[in-house]
Amino acid sequence: MKKSLGAKTLLYPTPVLLVGTYDKDGRPNLATVAWGGICCSQPPCVAVSLREATYTHGCILARRAFTVNVPSADQVKEADFCGMVSGRTVDKFAAIKFTPVKSTLVDAPYAEEFPLVLECRLSRTVGVGLHTEFIGEILDVKVDERFVGTDNVPIVQKIRPFAYAPGEQRYYVLGDCIGNGYTEGEAFGVKEE
Amino acid sequence: MKKSLGAKTLLYPTPVLLVGTYDKDGRPNLATVAWGGICCSQPPCVAVSLREATYTHGCILARRAFTVNVPSADQVKEADFCGMVSGRTVDKFAAIKFTPVKSTLVDAPYAEEFPLVLECRLSRTVGVGLHTEFIGEILDVKVDERFVGTDNVPIVQKIRPFAYAPGEQRYYVLGDCIGNGYTEGEAFGVKEE
Numbered sequence: 001m002k003k004s005l006g007a008k009t010l011l012y013p014t015p016v017l018l019v020g021t022y023d024k025d026g027r028p029n030l031a032t033v034a035w036g037g038i039c040c041s042q043p044p045c046v047a048v049s050l051r052e053a054t055y056t057h058g059c060i061l062a063r064r065a066f067t068v069n070v071p072s073a074d075q076v077k078e079a080d081f082c083g084m085v086s087g088r089t090v091d092k093f094a095a096i097k098f099t100p101v102k103s104t105l106v107d108a109p110y111a112e113e114f115p116l117v118l119e120c121r122l123s124r125t126v127g128v129g130l131h132t133e134f135i136g137e138i139l140d141v142k143v144d145e146r147f148v149g150t151d152n153v154p155i156v157q158k159i160r161p162f163a164y165a166p167g168e169q170r171y172y173v174l175g176d177c178i179g180n181g182y183t184e185g186e187a188f189g190v191k192e193e
Numbered sequence: 194m195k196k197s198l199g200a201k202t203l204l205y206p207t208p209v210l211l212v213g214t215y216d217k218d219g220r221p222n223l224a225t226v227a228w229g230g231i232c233c234s235q236p237p238c239v240a241v242s243l244r245e246a247t248y249t250h251g252c253i254l255a256r257r258a259f260t261v262n263v264p265s266a267d268q269v270k271e272a273d274f275c276g277m278v279s280g281r282t283v284d285k286f287a288a289i290k291f292t293p294v295k296s297t298l299v300d301a302p303y304a305e306e307f308p309l310v311l312e313c314r315l316s317r318t319v320g321v322g323l324h325t326e327f328i329g330e331i332l333d334v335k336v337d338e339r340f341v342g343t344d345n346v347p348i349v350q351k352i353r354p355f356a357y358a359p360g361e362q363r364y365y366v367l368g369d370c371i372g373n374g375y376t377e378g379e380a381f382g383v384k385e386e
Contacts, residue, residue, distance in 0.1 A: 002310070002335040005345055009237045010309065010334045012263050012347070012354035013206045013367055014230060037207060037230030038359070039242045040321035044202045047240065047326070049232045070205050076371050081378030085385045095383045116203065117195070126319055128233035128328060133240070135321060141203045142195040152198055153360040154205070161205035163356065163367055164374065166231070167346040171377070174206055174356055175368020178269050181357065184364070185274030190288045192278045 009035075013163030016079050016171065019048055020067035020100075020110045020117075021059035023087065028100035028109035030069070030092050031056040032083030034164040035131060044138040046118055049131040055087040060134050064122040065106035068136070069114040073160040073173040078113075080171070105139045115144045115159045202228075206356030209272050209364065212241050213260035213293075213303045213310075214252035216280065221293035221302035223262070223285050224249040225276030227357040228324060237331040239311055242324040248280040253327050257315040258299035261329070262307040266353040266366040271306075273364070298332045308337045308352045 014034040021029050035049035046068055050057045060066050071079040078096040085092065093100050099112040103119045110117040120136025127133075147158045162173045207227040214222050229241035239261055243250045253259050264272045271289040278285065286293050292305040296312045303310040313329025320326075340351045355366045 001338050002305070003338050003341055003345075005334040005336055005341070005347075007237050007331050008334050009231045009234055009239075009331065010336075010347055011208065011210075011231050011239060011261070011311065012309065012349060012352060013208055013356050015204065015206055017204075035231045035233070037240070038202045038204050038228045039240065039319075039326045040228070040324040041202055041244075042323040044200050045321050046202075046204060047230070047232065051234075068204070073371050077377045077380045079378075080372065080374060080376065081381050081383070084375055084378040085383060089385045090383055095381050112195075116205065118204065124319070124321070126232075126317070126328070128238050128317070130235040131233040133232045133328075135319070135326075138200050138202065141198040141201050143198055143203075145194050145196045148196055148198070152196075154198075154203055156205060156358045156361055156363070156365060159205060162371060163206050165349045165367075168349055169374035170349070170370050171372045171374065172349060172367040173369055173371050174358075174365040176366055177363050178266050178355060178366050179273065179364045181273060181362035181364065182277055183273065184270045185272075185277040187270045188274050188288050190274070190278060190283055192282045 010167050012165060016071060016162055016164050018069040018082055019056055020069055020108050021056050022063055022108060023059050028093050029087035030082045032079050039135060045135050046138055047133050047135045049133045051131055060122060063107040065108040066120050066136055067103060067108045067110040068118040069110050070116040070161055072115050073162050076171050115147050116154060117142045203360050205358060209264060209355055209357050211262040211275055212249055213262055213301050214249050215256055215301060216252050221286050222280035223275045225272050232328060238316060238328050239331055240326050240328045242326045244324055253315060256300040258301040259313050259329055260301045260303040261311040262303050263309040263354055265308050266355050269364050308340050309347060310335045
């Protein structure tokens with residue numbers, strides 16, 4: 001039996017993504033978002049949503065570029081911090097002692113310390129409501145050499161990404177592997193005609 | 194030191210969401226997607242992306258409604274299966290022996306067996322490329338009574354949601370709680386001016 005909770009943004013998991021931008025003075029900034037995800041395979045695109053009131057909102061529009069940084073579980077303090085304060089008044093890179101690196105592909109910075117980074121060119125903005133969705137075309141993915149296999153595939157259990165749980169407002173690290181895509185479903189023995 | 198992997202859809206975590214729709218004959222269908230996420234807080238909206246070639250793409254456009262079902266780790270076989278075959282030729286609800294329930298709010302079905310469901314009215318479609326992004330306004334969230342606390346907040350460690358890892362193409366269950374939102378970041382002792 002199901003219970004109605006009302007019209008709420010409850011979804012599991014939501015990601016924890018740090019959006020990297022330059023402001024008008026060229027100062028690098030990071031903003032943590034949980035509203036986002038991949039939205040297209042070809043061209044590869046990622047969407048992140050931000051309120052118009054945020055500093056990052058204007059920075060993305062001005063430079064038409066951003067990075068999406070995926071943090072590791074040992075960076076939960078840094079990730080949480082970058083969602084608590086505004087880049088208008090706080091130099092977040094300096095506060096968390098992370099190293100800004102200028103992307104060679106787009107006009108946006110990423111943090112060297114995060115294990116995986118997507119460099120994105122702003123492709124489209126969608127005004128949804130309180131949040132604006134920014135769709136970025138992924139021009140490159142850069143991953144720390146320690147976290148990638150010889151097949152060039154990022155190794156999730158080394159990256160140790162984590163998720164945000166709306167409602168509880170807690171962070172959960174990804175745990176055990178529970179199956180392989182396009183494989184587990186074979187259990188039903190049903191093929192397409 | 195970072196290694197370039199090229200323009201790819203690598204993001205962690207991505208969710209595992211089952212999109213429920215009716216087809217033109219009123220037959221309920223489920224399609225598994227990993228491209229999606231919350232995209233706005235007010236009105237509460239969720240985005241899911243589907244290729245135009247999929248059966249669900251046309252069903253959403255015709256009924257202008259869909260549900261987003263969040264599976265539990267013990268439903269990984271069912272979730273994987275619903276991403277392997279098309280509703281054009283397979284009755285997926287029948288194949289996995291799940292129970293379709295007609296939403297009282299929108300013209301779409303959900304599965305009684307999934308722990309958490311979002312009932313959505315199609316608000317906007319965004320043609321991004323190979324995928325079309327469907328933005329749905331969340332009219333209600335329904336959760337299995339067993340998985341919600343007295344504060345009406347879904348209990349993540351009871352739901353046991355899981356994530357999809359692109360690249361590896363593996364599923365990972367959410368593991369340990371590693372912190373609280375808007376709390377961990379206080380470690381840096383920096384407040385906004």
